[in-house]
Amino acid sequence: MNDFEKKKINELREQGLGYKKIAQILEIKxxxxxxxxRRNKGLKQTDDVxxxxxxxxxxxxxKKARKFCSDKCRMKWWNCHKDLVNKKTVRxxxxxxxxRRFSVYGNIKRKYCSHDCYIRDRFxxxxxx
Numbered sequence: 001m002n003d004f005e006k007k008k009i010n011e012l013r014e015q016g017l018g019y020k021k022i023a024q025i026l027e028i029k030x031x032x033x034x035x036x037x038r039r040n041k042g043l044k045q046t047d048d049v050x051x052x053x054x055x056x057x058x059x060x061x062x063k064k065a066r067k068f069c070s071d072k073c074r075m076k077w078w079n080c081h082k083d084l085v086n087k088k089t090v091r092x093x094x095x096x097x098x099x100r101r102f103s104v105y106g107n108i109k110r111k112y113c114s115h116d117c118y119i120r121d122r123f124x125x126x127x128x129x
Contacts (some may be wrong), residue, residue, distance in 0.1 A: 097121035
């Protein structure tokens with residue numbers, strides 16, 4: 001199987017075609033197509049560049065593939081794509097200071113909805129008084 005056929009198999013698979021249809025179009029055996037995917041899991045389309053800035057990345061074999069060149073790029077990308085964050089640990093609490101219901105992501109020890117409520121409830125006044 002040559003490189004053209006491998007690329008064509010990937011393109012046809014991305015279009016949603018099955019192994020049988022791909023084999024018919026390229027006039028090769030269905031099992032050849034199946035074994036290509038089993039061995040290679042398709043041709044990997046990783047460009048090995050930072051998804052934020054586009055700088056080339058050095059991947060380390062045996063470790064998880066890097067997506068970002070630095071923490072700065074990682075933070076910048078995630079701050080711009082907050083809708084993609086899967087927040088499974090959002091918890092609902094009732095503030096003992098004001099009685100208002102509020103939600104917290106991650107921090108199970110939080111009790112108050114804001115610092116002002118904490119100061120008011122704990123010390124009996126506002127922070128600025």
